[in-house]
Amino acid sequence: MKFMxxxxxxxxxxxxxxxxxxxxxVIYVRNQGVILDQPSVVAIKRVTSEVLAAGNKAKEMLGKxxxxxxxxxPMKDGVIASFELTESMxxxxxxxxxxxxxxxxxxxxxxxxxxGITQVEKRAVEDSAKQAGAREVYTIMEPMAAAIGAGLPxxxxxxxxxxxxxxxTTEVAIISLKDVVYCKSVRVGGDEMDRSIVQYIKRxxxxxxxxxxxxxxxxxxxxxxxxxxxxREIDVKGRDLVTGVPKTIRMSEQEVFEALAEPVSVIIExxxxxxxxxxxxxxxxxxxxxxxxxxxGSRLNNLGVLISRETGLPVRxxxxxxxxxxxxxxxxxxxxxxxxxxxx
Numbered sequence: 215m216k217f218m219x220x221x222x223x224x225x226x227x228x229x230x231x232x233x234x235x236x237x238x239x240v241i242y243v244r245n246q247g248v249i250l251d252q253p254s255v256v257a258i259k260r261v262t263s264e265v266l267a268a269g270n271k272a273k274e275m276l277g278k279x280x281x282x283x284x285x286x287x288p289m290k291d292g293v294i295a296s297f298e299l300t301e302s303m304x305x306x307x308x309x310x311x312x313x314x315x316x317x318x319x320x321x322x323x324x325x326x327x328x329x330g331i332t333q334v335e336k337r338a339v340e341d342s343a344k345q346a347g348a349r350e351v352y353t354i355m356e357p358m359a360a361a362i363g364a365g366l367p368x369x370x371x372x373x374x375x376x377x378x379x380x381x382x383t384t385e386v387a388i389i390s391l392k393d394v395v396y397c398k399s400v401r402v403g404g405d406e407m408d409r410s411i412v413q414y415i416k417r418x419x420x421x422x423x424x425x426x427x428x429x430x431x432x433x434x435x436x437x438x439x440x441x442x443x444x445x446r447e448i449d450v451k452g453r454d455l456v457t458g459v460p461k462t463i464r465m466s467e468q469e470v471f472e473a474l475a476e477p478v479s480v481i482i483e484x485x486x487x488x489x490x491x492x493x494x495x496x497x498x499x500x501x502x503x504x505x506x507x508x509x510x511g512s513r514l515n516n517l518g519v520l521i522s523r524e525t526g527l528p529v530r531x532x533x534x535x536x537x538x539x540x541x542x543x544x545x546x547x548x549x550x551x552x553x554x555x556x557x558x
Contacts, residue, residue: 228312229322230348231543232304233359234339236289237381237404237510239269239303240537241311242544248537249311254381256303257285263298268306277424291401292328292356292383293335297342304346320349324547324557326356326539328383330399336558353558354546356380356539357387358394360508363542364532368392368556373496373503377485377521378539379511381405384481386488388496392555396491402480404511407432414473415450419463423452435467438478438517478517482524489525504528508538 231242234254241250252269259266260282267275275285288299308321323343327336336353343351360378361368368374368389378385381404387397411428415421427450435446446467454461485505492500504527507518512535522529532538546553 229547230308230311231324231326231540231547232343233326233356233537233540233543234289234300234304235326235380235539236287236292236383238536239307240540241307242540242547243311244544244547247544248540250307251537252307254289254303255285255287256299256306257283258299258302260284263302265302265306268303273426276426290382292380292403293331294338294342297338300338301342301345304342308347320347322350322352322547323348324352324354324543326359326543327353327558328399329355329357329385329387329394329397330383330401354543354556355385355387355394355397355558356383357385357397358389358556359540359542359546360385360532360538361387361389361506361542362545362553362556363538363540364506364508366506369552373492373499375488375492375500375503375505377481377505377507377509377512379403379481379507379509379514379517380539381510384484384509384511386484388488388492388500390496392553395493395496396488398484398488398491400480400484402477403509404429404432406477407436407474407511407514410477411436411470411473414469415452415463415465416455418469420455421450421452421461421463422455423450427452431465431470432474432514435465436470436474437467437515438471438474439520439523440468440471441516474514478514478520481511481517482521485521485525489527500527504530506530506532508532508535510536 229244233240239254243249253273255272256268257266257272279285288296294300340351361376366374374389388395408425408428518529
């Protein structure tokens with residue numbers, strides 16, 4: 215049997231699927247599954263640009279570094295904010311995934327990107343991946359990858375609706391026959407929810423908190439809809455803007471609900487817009503099939519219940535919403551020829 219060059223490449227390279235998210239970077243290695251899931255944060259020395267840490271170790275440094283060290287998120291709203299830092303972070307993660315072993319051939323990469331990405335932003339992602347060591351780079355729309363990862367039958371002539379709420383963007387898409395029929399992308403996600411909590415506490419209590427603290431508040435008592443159950447409360451620590459000294463306040467679930475009202479309403483409007491623009495035949499499919507939710511933001515308490523109430527459609531959250539994009543991109547990697555039409 216005659217070996218083709220592409221078959222040789224597959225034999226000797228560790229091909230990767232990457233969810234290069236605003237909040238987390240997740241890497242899937244062909245035939246191995248998800249190997250890495252770490253925060254999209256990198257720490258470098260200011261003068262030499264030497265990478266000190268990336269992922270969990272770098273996240274611990276956020277807001278706590280001296281002048282000589284920069285710790286930051288190189289991704290913003292789902293796209294690259296700093297080309298050099300993204301490349302350094304990717305190179306660091308790829309080295310971890312390959313466990314310091316050299317491979318004979320550089321890997322092929324499939325990377326999930328927001329559907330609203332511009333050509334310039336898409337090129338920046340591809341160039342960063344190539345500089346970090348990729349042989350070939352393909353991009354796939356995040357909602358398409360999330361739908362595949364959530365187990366929706368995207369290859370069939372039926373309407374599949376996915377709401378993928380990431381750190382920087384929310385993607386709402388209707389998919390049929392391995393292509394996106396309609397997609398609405400808004401640059402509102404988990405990070406915007408955190409910023410809304412920061413601003414609410416600043417306005418109401420004159421207390422300054424960090425986004426990591428806001429994220430903890432959102433996870434612990436955040437809700438998209440109030441219910442009759444007993445209201446939860448949490449202690450929030452920050453710096454008093456009047457006295458300048460540390461201070462602790464008690465925050466209720468009702469207050470967090472008020473803080474999150476604006477970003478949640480933007481997500482609801484994006485879902486409505488997608489439904490209004492769906493072709494009639496696909497709309498009839500959605501009555502029975504409903505809406506699938508993915509991404510970290512889909513875990514916000516009662517968000518699925520609220521979307522169901524606002525649309526009248528059944529809503530389900532994927533089994534592992536945080537990994538849907540990378541697992542979908544991984545399935546494309548494992549069945550490249552079958553899913554090739556799904557790539558951008």
